[in-house]
Amino acid sequence: DITVFPAKKIAAGACSGNGILFDISDPLNPQRIDVVADAGFAYWHSATFNNDGTKVIFTDEWGGGSRPRCRAFDPLDWGADAIYDIVDGKLVFKSYYKMAAPQLEQENCVAHNGSIVPVPGRDIFVQAWYQGGLSVIDFTDSAHPTEIAYFDRGPIDAEDLVLGGFWSTYWYGGKIYGTEIVRGLDVLSLVPSDHLSRNEIAAAALADAGGVFNPQQQFPVAWPADPVVARAYVDQLQRTGGLPEVRIAELSTALDRAAAELEAGAGDADLASQLDSLAAFVAGGQADSDQSGRLAALGGTLRGIAEGLR
Template structure:
C-alpha cells in the first residue's frame, strides 16, 4: 500500500493513520521493563480470539481454499492491518501494523501461531534471511525500539528506518538492531552477499522542513548488515537513481517521482527492477552497493503509481504493478476500465548495458468489484511452473488472482479466490499473495493468513519445486 499519499501531506497523514491504528494495540500488551529492547511474544494460540470476524462467503475458480489462520489478539482489531509476508522452512512471517506474527505451516491445512511480537509501525514490511528478520518503519517515531511512540516532525527529526530481529528461536524473536534511513523505509529488499546482507530501502514523499526527509529525494538507501554482527549494520550508500528528478508532477492522478516504492532483485541475473512512483527502472546490481540504472520507462496515459515488480524465471520479462488510488480506493470497476490500476508487462531486450524495457501489454482482473471495495493491483510472485510465465497476485478486495503472461499481449487469468465485500469502515482484502512450496499464502488484512491451492493444470508442474526461504522481492531461479 502506498501509505504516503502526496509529499505535502506525507507526515500529517501518516501520523494520523498510525495513531488510529495503534491506539488500542499498545494498551493490549506490555514489554517487560527489564528488557526494553526485546518485545515480548504472545503465547501460542489455537483458536480465534473472541469477537474475531467470520470470513464472508467466497467465490473461486481453479483455486481451492485450504485453511485460514485467523488473526489473534492483539492483532484481531480492524485497525491492525496485516501487511506483507516472508517464508523460511516451515514458517510464515506475517507483518502487521502492530508488529508481526510467526505461523507454523508444516501442515498447510492447519496453520498455527507460534509467536507474536508487538512492535507498532507503518507498514512493517517484512523479510527474513538466515537468523535475521527485518521490518520497515515508515513513520516518524520517538526512537528505534518497539516501545517508542509517534514522533512527529520536530526540529531534531524523529526515527524511522529498518528494525532487525534475531529469529534463531522463532518462539522468542529478539530485537537486536535498528538503522535510521532518510524518509524511513516504506518497503525494503534483501540482497544476500556471502557473509553480508545488503538491504535496499525504498522510501518517498519528502517534505520541506522535515529533518531527515527533505526534497530532493531521488535516491534509495543501502544498508550493509554483517550476518554475524547485525548490531554493526549501517547505511553504506545512498545512490541517486533519478539525476534529472524523474517524472514531474501536475499530471492529475499520476505521481511525481520522489523516491521508490519497491525494488525486486534477481541476484543470479545481477538485475533489479524498481517501481518508483512515476517511473519504472531496470538496474544492474553487479556491485550491490552501487546499482546502475540501465533503462527507465514511464506510462503517463495509464500508470498512476509504479508500485512493485516481478521478473519471469528467465529474467527477460517483468511485470510492473500500478497502485492507482493507493490501495484504499475502488478502482476495479467498469468506469475505471481495464488498463488503469492494472499490471503492465514489459520484455527486457538487448544485452549488457544495452538492455531495455519494451512494453507488451496490460492485465487486470476481469471481475468488477463493488463501489465500496478497495481493489487494485498489489503484491504477488512467480508460480514456478515449467514452460509457462504464471504469476499469483493480491488485489485487496479483488481477492487473489492467478494469471498466465506467457503471451504478454494476451494475458489470461486462470484462477481466482474472491471473498464477498468486507462490511466495515476499514481497509480489507488480500495485501500479498505468494506461492511457496505447493500452496498460495495470502495475507488478508482483516481475516489473517489464508492458505490456497491452485488446481489449474497449467500450474501443476510447480508442485515439485521446493525452496527453503522466500522473500518475494528477492527472486531466485528454478530449474524447468
C-alpha cells in the same frame, strides 16, 4: 519496491513515478540502464521478474489501495499491471493486465503484491487485488496475459466500504498464502482446470526457486528430472497442439512406466533407451518460438529420467 535477480545481475524498481531497470554487477555501485513511464500509472508500486528474468511485471497501486478502483467503468489500464520484456537491457512494453471481474463501490481494489507460481514451461503470477481477491495470471505470451484462476470472498460489508482484502499473495511450497487485512491469513491450493493441469500443479511444487523465499529476491527456477515435470510439458504441448496425438500417447505411456520403475527403485535399460529416443525426437522437432523452449525442456527432462533408470 525493488526486486533483484542476482543470477542475471539485474534489479527492477517500481519507483512511484516510473519503472527502472538496474545493472547490479557491482552491488555497491548499481547503474540505471533503462527507465519507463506511463501516463496511466498513478503509483508504480512493485516489480516481479518471470522464472528466468526475461520479463518484468510492474504494478500500479492507483488510489493507494484504499479506494474502489475495479468498478465496471474504471479504465482497464489504470490500477493494473504493465508487462515488459527485457530485450538487450531495455524494457519493451508488451501489454496491460487488470482483473476483468467488476467489483463494487464497497470494495477497495487495485493491483498489489504477488509472486511467481513456478510452473515449468509457463510464466504464471498470483496477485493480490485487496477486496478484489486474488488472480492467477498466465503471461507466457507477454502481449496477451490471461487469467487462469481466481479467489474472491466478496465485500466485507454489503453497504459500506471497510478497508480490507488481500495485501499480498505469495506462492510457497505448493500453496498460495494470502494476507487478508481484516479476515486473517488464507491458505489456498490450486485445483486442476482446462487452463492448468494436475501435473503442472504438482511440478510447480517440485520447483527449486532458491531455497529461502523472499519476494524481493528472485533466482532462476529449476525443476528435477521427474516424470511429473515431463508430464507437465506434455500437457502443455497437447493443450497447444505442439505435438501429434500419437506422440503424446507414446510419451504418456513411457512416463507412466518410468514413474512406476523409479518409485520401486528399479532400473530399466530398454525404457531408458526409449526415453532417449523420444528426447531426441522432441528436441529436434520443428516448432515456433512459443513451443521450442517447451520441447527443449521436455527433451532435457526425458534424458534426465533415462539416466535415473540406468
